[in-house]
Amino acid sequence: QSALTQPASVSGSPGQSITISCTGTSSDVGGYNYVSWYQQHPGKAPKLMIYEVSNRPSGVSNRFSGSKSGNTASLTISGLQAEDEADYYCYSYTRRSTLGVFGGGTKLTVL
Amino acid sequence: EVQLVESGGGLVEPGGSLRLSCAASGFTFSNAWMTWVRQAPGKGLEWIGHIKSKTDGGTTDYIAPVKGRFAISRDDSKNTLYLQMNSLKTEDTALYYCTTLSYSSSDYWGQGTLVTV
Numbered sequence: 001q002s003a004l005t006q007p008a009s010v011s012g013s014p015g016q017s018i019t020i021s022c023t024g025t026s027s028d029v030g031g032y033n034y035v036s037w038y039q040q041h042p043g044k045a046p047k048l049m050i051y052e053v054s055n056r057p058s059g060v061s062n063r064f065s066g067s068k069s070g071n072t073a074s075l076t077i078s079g080l081q082a083e084d085e086a087d088y089y090c091y092s093y094t095r096r097s098t099l100g101v102f103g104g105g106t107k108l109t110v111l
Numbered sequence: 112e113v114q115l116v117e118s119g120g121g122l123v124e125p126g127g128s129l130r131l132s133c134a135a136s137g138f139t140f141s142n143a144w145m146t147w148v149r150q151a152p153g154k155g156l157e158w159i160g161h162i163k164s165k166t167d168g169g170t171t172d173y174i175a176p177v178k179g180r181f182a183i184s185r186d187d188s189k190n191t192l193y194l195q196m197n198s199l200k201t202e203d204t205a206l207y208y209c210t211t212l213s214y215s216s217s218d219y220w221g222q223g224t225l226v227t228v
Binding site for chain 1: 156220222
């Protein structure tokens with residue numbers, strides 16, 4: 001059971017916007033601006049999409065954005081495209097442990 | 112260009128051992144904290160352990176299910192990370208990734224190596 005809670009699935013039509021949430025506690029998501037988001041296509045390695053809550057690495061589309069409110073971080077994808085269909089995982093620093101923890105993952109389906 | 116290339120996976124019987132390797136290039140390996148992440152078939156990502164850089168103490172941490180069975184080590188002279196896996200169980204079957212996994216943009220992953228127990 002993940003310490004970070006994500007919805008199992010979300011869906012949207014091409015062109016729409018969707019948001020994936022990642023809920024933790026004040027010891028992790030809520031207490032630090034160290035939340036990352038990863039995209040994983042089937043058979044591929046995870047790819048960093050957002051780091052430090054809202055920063056995009058070079059080369060990542062500006063259709064991807066991150067934010068945080070309280071103990072919940074969010075990944076928003078605007079102008080959905082078929083290629084966005086993938087699994088998405090959040091990852092956060094936690095002061096409760098020296099161990100790392102991912103969210104359980106969210107499967108995005110583009111209808 | 113940063114590259115992480117895992118090797119050493121394969122089919123092993125329960126109770127057996129395997130040693131995974133991860134060859135790194137394109138960055139200063141000796142300065143990096145390195146992490147192993149695994150993904151069981153059809154499941155999510157699971158952080159299993161990391162090793163700090165030697166300048167930060169070179170210590171390791173593991174999740175409970177692998178503590179005492181798995182050991183992470185590094186050879187900075189060879190830019191190589193290792194994962195020694197002993198007393199393997201069927202639940203250890205997964206794709207194993209090595210990664211620099213950080214909270215910054217310096218976050219790189221290999222393509223993974225498959226371990227089947």
